[in-house]
Amino acid sequence: MISPNRFATWSFFLITLSLMVAFVRPVFPQDSDADLYGAACAACHGFDGSGNLPAQLGFDVGVPDFTDCDFAAREPDADWYAVIHDGGPVRGFDRMMPAFGQALTGEQIQQILDHVRTLCTDEDWPPGEFNLPRSLFVEKAYPEDEAVITTTIQGEGQDSLTHEFLWEYRFGARSQVEVSLPLHIAELKGTEGREKGFGDLELGLKHNLKYDKQRGTILSVGGELILPSGDESRGFGKGTAVFEPYVAWGKILPRDSFFQLQGLLEFPTESGFDNELGLKGVFGRTWTTDGPFGRAWTPMLGVLGSKELESGGNTHWDLVPQLQVTLNTRQHVTGSFGFRIPATDSSTRETQFVFYLLWDWFDGGVLEGW
Numbered sequence: 001m002i003s004p005n006r007f008a009t010w011s012f013f014l015i016t017l018s019l020m021v022a023f024v025r026p027v028f029p030q031d032s033d034a035d036l037y038g039a040a041c042a043a044c045h046g047f048d049g050s051g052n053l054p055a056q057l058g059f060d061v062g063v064p065d066f067t068d069c070d071f072a073a074r075e076p077d078a079d080w081y082a083v084i085h086d087g088g089p090v091r092g093f094d095r096m097m098p099a100f101g102q103a104l105t106g107e108q109i110q111q112i113l114d115h116v117r118t119l120c121t122d123e124d125w126p127p128g129e130f131n132l133p134r135s136l137f138v139e140k141a142y143p144e145d146e147a148v149i150t151t152t153i154q155g156e157g158q159d160s161l162t163h164e165f166l167w168e169y170r171f172g173a174r175s176q177v178e179v180s181l182p183l184h185i186a187e188l189k190g191t192e193g194r195e196k197g198f199g200d201l202e203l204g205l206k207h208n209l210k211y212d213k214q215r216g217t218i219l220s221v222g223g224e225l226i227l228p229s230g231d232e233s234r235g236f237g238k239g240t241a242v243f244e245p246y247v248a249w250g251k252i253l254p255r256d257s258f259f260q261l262q263g264l265l266e267f268p269t270e271s272g273f274d275n276e277l278g279l280k281g282v283f284g285r286t287w288t289t290d291g292p293f294g295r296a297w298t299p300m301l302g303v304l305g306s307k308e309l310e311s312g313g314n315t316h317w318d319l320v321p322q323l324q325v326t327l328n329t330r331q332h333v334t335g336s337f338g339f340r341i342p343a344t345d346s347s348t349r350e351t352q353f354v355f356y357l358l359w360d361w362f363d364g365g366v367l368e369g370w
């Protein structure tokens with residue numbers, strides 16, 4: 001039998017130990033997320049994450065403000081993980097942002113990242129993970145600051161080349177406006193050489209309704225107004241204004257794959273034109289080369305359907321195999337190319353070769369970060 005004395009000693013010992021675990025550890029949390037951040041990052045980024053001034057730092061590169069949601073929310077975890085692990089240059093930033101891959105374990109980097117994520121406190125801003133790769137033809141749900149030049153080449157039939165200039169500007173947490181203008185260059189019947197002319201001007205508005213981090217889904221609505229500024233007689237314009245409301249939905253799938261869907265209606269304002277229903281989907285997956293932090297390649301397969309909403313109206317289906325690749329180290333300049341292949345009535349519609357160059361201008365100048 002245990003003597004009462006021993007019992008008292010053991011009880012005292014166990015109670016003290018429990019109290020130490022319960023109270024003392026949280027008072028000196030050696031490895032809490034915030035403490036790790038404080039030890040490794042605060043000297044430059046500040047304890048509150050808003051960044052110390054260059055004068056205080058002793059070098060002239062500014063540090064980003066992690067409390068600014070407009071900046072912080074749009075950067076996906078994977079990019080920041082890469083920068084913390086390998087240092088600024090891995091994403092085309094300054095080497096004053098040191099590499100912590102040797103000093104910290106992957107788990108500790110994740111803990112620090114979790115802490116940095118608490119610094120932007122406004123949940124209204126959809127996280128950058130939802131900014132899925134831009135496909136040809138399917139509008140993404142995420143509001144963006146982007147400039148895109150898309151070139152479409154049609155070799156057979158009416159030999160033509162179209163460059164479309166698109167400017168997207170994000171405002172507030174969830175909205176975006178855009179304007180685009182195509183420049184058509186075509187060899188027309190009965191004319192010598194190539195004819196040139198601007199096409200129909202498009203104005204657009206997009207708003208993100210909701211996103212769900214658990215399910216990995218994002219839903220937005222938008223509308224485009226297409227104005228008949230192009231010369232219809234030369235095939236450079238539709239000859240009617242068109243209003244095009246749409247719904248855009250995105251879903252993050254396991255293993256860096258994703259699905260994007262867009263449903264739209266086209267209402268021409270003049271009679272003699274058919275209303276149309278469009279349904280577009282794209283599935284893709286991203287692979288990174290040169291280690292996990294290198295160039296990103298995203299092959300995608302798109303399916304485009306459109307139906308004229310009159311009785312006996314035609315339905316068209318197209319397939320769009322395509323490949324997007326990040327061109328520079330910062331990954332804010334990307335390129336993509338693909339083919340739009342008619343799957344139905346291919347005798348009357350031609351295959352098009354399409355490619356774009358995209359610049360996410362919020363992330364820096366077009367010549368920065370190569």
Ligand code: HEC
Binds near residue numbers: 061084
């Ligand atoms: C010696 C100073 C210094 C330390 C220490 C430091 N950073 Fe930085 N960090 C910088 C500078 C300077 C930049 C900006 C580089 C640029 O814009 O070219 C930067 C940029 C970043 C970025 C890139 C943001 C973007 O623009 O996408 C992230 C993320 C970041 N730091 C996280 C951290 C974390 C987390 C730690 C701690 C583990 C840390 N930094 C420690 C100086 C530092």
